[in-house]
Amino acid sequence: MSFIVFIQDGRQGLLPRIFLFSLISGVGHVCYTSVYNYRQQLILKSKNVQQYSPLASNSPAKEILNNDKKESNDRKELNDKKELNDKKELNDKKETKDKKMMDGLLNWLATKKWTGIKKISEEEYKQIKQARAEAKAMRLEDSSTTYENSNNRS
Secondary structure, three states: OHHHHHHOOHHHHHHHHHHHHHHHHHHHHHHHHHHHHHHHHHHHHHOOOOOOOOOOOOOHHHHHHHOOHHHHHHHHHHHHHHHHHHHHHHHHHHHHHHHHHHHHHHHHHHHOOOOOOOOOOHHHHHHHHHHHHHHHHHHHHHHHHHHHHHHHHO
């Protein structure tokens, strides 16, 4: 009961609440990180990958750093190009997936009578487009004649 009063202290309990939240969050983060690192260790052991500390003198990291820098730059450029291509492929796949999903959604809505959406053919679409273009041209003609008439009155 005193714990609940400790939390509900109003302005005076603000700092204790912040401290308690930080403490719980920090402990949760440490636990999560420990479990994650332990899981990684188990995976590496199951694959028989030898682990080196970052500061070990015979670690592969130091050997790589001591190799020719040009080779490492070339590898880095190749990796960057590969990553860029992979990102492009993912974006293309995502766009086509989104388009397919949208087409599927529109087709589904077209089958429902309550939506008011009607599926039209290419010919109907072209006719509607042409009719709108003609209507726009007529409005432009009307507005230009109205403008000329207003200038003539002045």
